[in-house]
Amino acid sequence: MDSKYLNGILEERKDFIFCNSKDGGGKLKCEKDSVAGSVSQRACVYCGARVVLNPITDAFHIVHGPIGCASYTWDIRGSLSSGPEVYRNSFSTDLREQDVIFGGVKKLTAAIDEIASRFSPKVIFVYATCIVGVIGDDIETVCRMAEKKYGIRVIPVQSSGFAGNKSMGYKAACHALLRLMGDQKHSKVKGVNFLGDFNLAGEIWIIHQYLKTIGVNVISKITGDGRCDEIMKAPAASLNIVQCAGSMTYLAREMEEKYGIPFVKVSFFGLEDTRMSLLRIAEALGDPEAVKKARQLIFVEELKIQSRLDYYRKRLQGKKAAIYVGGGFKAISLIKQFADLGIRTVMVGTQTGRADEYEEIRNITEEGTVILDDTNPSELVKFIQEKGADILVGGVKERPLAYKLGIAFCDHNHERKHPLCGFEGAVNFAKEINLSMNSPVWKLVN
Template identity: 70%
Template structure:
């Protein structure tokens, strides 16, 4: 039987697809980190462990995690003690905005070379601090120890102590060699540095109804949106940690009466330390999606125990919901029945995204995180339908395999996941640090629905599918 040229091409493509699927079987060592959601309670998922060697994890390194947290402090200086390549991870790949100084947009590096690896880089680091202090009005410098510093053993603590004494500034070491763990360890290193900045002594007095906003990095100005919401309720944000944050307000953060934690993965550790050291309670909240934004504002007002504030909160969320109801209804009609895949950094964000997709009439068919905890995955399993693939610390092969198997129409992820989605002909939504569109609060819920609609219903996917 003879085949036309088109039929031969189609047959070859199908054969290659089968071969490709056979090649992307889950690694034996990764099986415990992947589960298909079911009612079986024993169908557990392993998490919060080191990445499997050779699996090409999508996770970032320890240094990256530390930089994510500390970089948005607008008037702090950052010295990357290591090779020049590490310094490339700075403001230009983040959407953190500032209402004040712009010094955080610069990155300083000791640019360690072979000679420094052999003889040590402490003198070079001390000289770098001297040069920055000479040229700029410095209050605080964060000094990051990268992989090579962890290997050669430079005593950055000693260099920082000497610099503080010499220049009368705060020089704070950040222990973040990339090989020492994964991104979560970087979060902890950054949180320890923030505690060092605040000091461990207890505050003399507390400010009533003053709160600290932890774990919002002011991507696309989101911290400003939430700050305005809280002002409507009569709540003062004393310190933003760290988006659009200032060194002085962070130093005084221990005088506040409550911490609210947006990014649980990066800042729960800091909130627990502040509760232990300064007796500041904390609430985990989320301002992604209408449901979580509404519940978070009501929870904060209820915790502060002011009846008038609680009434203002109820009235405010009712008004804001009404404003966006018509637009969300429009997008629900266009998105109903579509299938979403999620791969983000933390479990709390993944939970909010599942709820948002459900509100838009969409089904989440795959969900994974880089740093999710057991309690996060328990909630994820309760929210997802049976058959949903749940992954911890996934790699590109796994993401590709399950997106194709589940017929995902869109992937929500970060910069590393974008090329994968586009190569598969799947729509993509950036929910990471690079985005320029505010996705939090009531206005963010509309922006999110609009972006999902624009990408998932773009005519380009029809043309790509015709070629397969």
């Protein structure tokens, strides 16, 4: 689209930006590789795989590659554990020049031996990084031999960084999870797997409690606060509920095909989505008792938080928000959540959103809202300023950008400080927005 909105935007980027208008026309380009030379906010295949698998608390995660890939992902996820903490250590083969020349297989084998002989692991994940893909280390064979030698699961994760973007990494993680679940037949148990919550700030514990209250049995959590044994039992479940659609829809589809487990997509961000999700789960299980209990729970929990939410609504009414997050599904929840607080979303973008998600975003935002795929700081700054946003919701790299522009910020990624899901989470979210937006510091800035 050509309009004054696109002044100063790279030619190659123009199709990835869309200004919402209701008269149809115009389509946002997405799910493409980033333009070379852009200051992309995106990450790589390895990153996608690592963020999905890392929350499995009792697994050993060996990053096979030079040290960087391991050190940048060392305990940054913010996923909490109610038990084992092995996953918070960083294990790497720290490949050196001679390994690159002669191959890293020997070192990887030694690394697996060193873990197997000293820590009695149940499951080891071995992540392939860029260089492993190039020098051609056969990690499949190394893992298979280690499985035989030690009688444990050693699962390769094919996550060479250049082989696509973050979404491909999600897929690689899903493949690893499927291998962990195996081909064995399980007799069915009534209960659900919870896919795509990574227990940031303890969020999965909140949802788990809700499900318990309405009488839904959770077979496995994938992967927040996850345990290997639990995940191996996942094929027995009768329903998959999928929260982070971007990373886990693929797994849900595969599990549907392989184990005959149907799935429903849910989101526990914001009241509307939490409400709908609880009912959807109860209904999908075909359990009238659960539906009844879900209604009750919703009634009670909403009653508990209304006055607190109203307090924040008064303070936030009429403000404008900009959103830049990883996936489209979360963006959709956030737009609704902002609307519930009386805040208009004036700019929304994602790193890896899909066409159907962008269509939904277009439907639920106002005319004039700027929608962006795989954006960069210049575009963010331009549209935040032009649209006069009061707050940006994003991740690590976006925080200082917002601050430099003199506007508030909320981390809805690894660095969220409080659980933001469910009914309590909705209050925490409003509280965080209020804390940042109404801080006296902005008076000094402007």
